[in-house]
Amino acid sequence: MKTKFISLVVGGLCAAAPAMADLVIPNLSYRTGAYAPGGIPYADGFNDYFTLLNARDGGIGGEMVSVPECETAYNTEKGVECYEATKGLGALAYNPLSTGITYQLIPKVTVDHIPLYTPGYGRTSAANGKVFEWVFNYPANYWDGASVAIKYLLDQNGGDLAGKKIALVYHNSAYGKEPIRTLQDLAAKHGFTLTELPVDAPGQEQKSQWLQIRRDKPDYVLMWGWGVMNQVAVQEAANINYPMENFIGIWWSGSENDVIPAGEGANGYKSLAMHGTGMDYPLYADLKQYVYDAGKASGNGDQIGSVLYSRGVYAAMVIAEAARKAQELAGVSAINATQMREGFENLEITEARMAEIGLPNFGQPFAATCADHGGPGAAMLQQWDATSKKWTLITGFIAPDQDVLDPLVAADSEAFAAEAGITQRCN
């Protein structure tokens, strides 16, 4: 008994022994804490896709994929601990689903030479591959999102937003502050006025902000929210009878979780989407056959097909494709993290390839280069239908305004390069 306990103690304090043969892609997820409702479906989708690859194809290029999961609770300290605990396993790529943890990991992965993939979140200026060698954030980032939203509004208004009022309701954190500079530049360019309304985490109480919106009557409201803030904002917007079709959230404010608690009131709410949603893709037939019916579904299996589940699938798909590309370039199947980075950097996702995978028209085609780690940045808009409880896509992919974004990305990444003493590559 005593020796058993001691071995448990010793084993408990040492990280689990690695199985070196596999392709290791850790899943730093959060299924607890204030942001669990967002973290659970994402982690499930991420896991299920790799489970499918293992069950159906025997992994990637003949190598099984192992996805050790580590709980971060959206907490940076635990995120760092998870990173250190899993990097010894031979991790090929990280995807922490948290802007805060991403900022922590950027310097670390740069030294440890492990790619960091942050689709649709993280540090926006990492799109500049000249500075951020190890970080990838294609297909779209926050600044793209801001620009796409404004572009959509321009379309709605016949190309002219002059004199319009747009309010930004944002999570008062690194994540929520990201789009402000872009929107300010866009406001200057298109002549609309921007009102910034910060909401402190967690965002349970937003009456002041929404009373202000009710008084000021902005033509449009944009939202950068996460966690409970989304549900409360949608509810409050419905409460003040704000026209929901003029209320647009970023892709992190556009999941079923965010609108269902508001019931009928959420009908017509729009959000950005960087990929398709729902189970109408051929891939789901395979997922059902090899994963769900085999009882291997991650979590409770009740998140399948939801927006954030789809995003987890999307991220996993891109990482898997990058691994495939890396194997092709390296000529070996058991790649290491440096080879994986080559795969990310030379990754090209075409429409034909997505159809082959079983996800036709799911995301946008893109091709990364040495300098471009950010992709085209296009996004669609989706609208909530409260009766059928479904998101419907209402536009195709809208490209962002690169004239505004490029200088911003260049300025921010060059500031980082100067601060961190990085010499630019790709010249």
Added chain:
Amino acid sequence: MPDQVLYAIEVTLNGLMTGVMYSLVALGFVLIFKASGVFNYAQGVLALFAALTLVGLQNGQVPFAHVINATFGTNLSTFGWHLPALLAILLTAGIMVILAIIIERLVLKHLVSQAPIILFMATIGLAYFLEGLGDVMWGADIKKLDVGLPQGISDTIERVTDGWFGYGFFIDNLDIVATVVAVLLVAALTIFSQYSKQGRALRAVADDHQAALSVGISLRFIWVLVWSIAGFVALVAGIMWGTKSGVQFSLSLIALKALPVLMLGGFTSIPGAIIGGLIIGVGEKLFEFIMSSPDLAGAWFGFTIGATENWFAYVLALLFLVFRPQGLFGEKIIERV
């Protein structure tokens, strides 16, 4: 009337309503503090736990489904029933009573006559435990709470005020319901503590533990009673806040909103909790309104600041306490050597 004044009135009214919501949480604290001297940090988590249980019962969720599935490889999720709201509320109240008994048995009984800070820390430990338990029992995903409370703008008030002032005021129906419920709750609590035997015993204990013991009042029973009542108050608060934002982890953070209310009103006074809540509600909303409005703060100071609500209540309470260290209605602190 100029627009700004109308807006200020609207903000004040909404602040009062928000204050009522804060008071609902603060009430639970006061009840327990008065009767047992325990500063119960777990009150917010109790609200979360109650709301989770209510939703779980209503939707016929199988408790601990996740653990059972993980251990035995089964695939349980629901019992397949859907309970009417009232029945579910009653059942949840019953569960809160059982919880109160367990807490008394396992925790409070053993901590008699410890320093207040130890009791306080014990309730934080309890909060951790209940938070984990709630999640293990019912899952960490967000749940919609619907017991049939109305929500959204009150059209009548908007129409009437529009007729009077030319500007329709926004009042949330849910806030109106919350106010009515809070009034009923306080009235019921007052009647209970003034006219029932148990209520009198409760007040006796609050006045003087030793004297109450010596006339034959069972302290342990009183503790179970007061934790049950606090559990019920938590349930009410959980219903109100849960209807507003869905039931999930963040619900437990409303406890942080109640602390400045307590400081201001005094830890031992029920009217203090109500009035403190109203002052904090109005104060923080008006401050935010003034400081974030370009026409007011912008014109006066040349800058505006937003998202002040998290700290304003605390700073207000702090400044207030410097002048009146025992809060508005707290018992006067008499110090002897």
Added chain:
Amino acid sequence: MLYREAGDFKTTYGEDSQTFPIRFDRMGYYVTLLVAFGVVPLVINDYWASAVFLPFLIYAIAAIGLNILVGYAGQVSLGTGGFMAVGAYAVYKLMTSFPDVPILIHVLLAGFVTAAVGVLFGLPSLRIKGFYLAVATLAAQFFLVWLFNKAPWFYNYSASGQITVPQSKMLGFYITGPQTSATAKYLFCLIILVGVAVVARNLTRGTVGRKWMAIRDMDIAAEIIGVNPLNAKLTAFAVSSFFIGIAGALFFAVYLGAAEVTEAFNIQKSFLILFMVIIGGLGSIFGSFAGAAFLVLLPVFLKNVLVGQLGWPTDLAAHLELMIVGALIVAFLIAEPHGIAQLWRLAKEKLRLWPFPH
């Protein structure tokens, strides 16, 4: 034999009043130091550094700081997270403004800045007492966090409001930034911790510490015998905040490397450190170490056992971990409200008499 005063003769006053009067204790202390400085740096790797050692060392500094305030001076504070944020932002501003000055000096300066802020927020303690004070210190917590999140000057106008530590070197070794080796981080924090512990230990048994304890035990009585409460309370706030500021500076600069104030220094941090102090033992330097070790190791241990050994789903494990930590805290408070330090004292008493307890 093992743990005896017998035969250990003291011939000077200095020897008589030393921290470890028993030879066995003294040797234990030197062996611990030897292991900490001589052995651990040789075997430490990135995982052990970031998961166990750095959090332990830094939280121990913060816990010593808070223990001075709560345990010695009797002023309950829940503003620790906010004060750590002051230290973190101070060190960030100093490092970016004066990149050539050694980091050790910046860390100490950050401590002094925090001490000043601490005194400011300690002023109400002259009027407000007990729980009212505890809740009042939350005003510091929320206001400071809001301020650092709000005013762009503090985060050098970066787009997202995150602060990232610049690289810096001391004696030819990287101390901050991604290039830093686990050993360098560990040793840097360890040296500061040892310094802090020695200072704290000697402060608390000197005049200042006695004044604090007099105020803690009964402030009116202390006032009557000539202890100036203004002085005593404010020095307690200053010294405590100084240590907490250092802990915050290290937490950001050495441990995390980048921080977001709303996340890294929120109210949970205040509670966590207060727990360390209470579980470790109020009014004990050893207790601060023990409490920090307990609360840093326990979650890591549970996580690795539940997920790594038993193979449970991570969410279930995390929830159970929360339940176990909560239950253990309650159990601990019931079993020994005076903390691990008290258990240690009792054990030592027993050891002295062992094997003939009568």
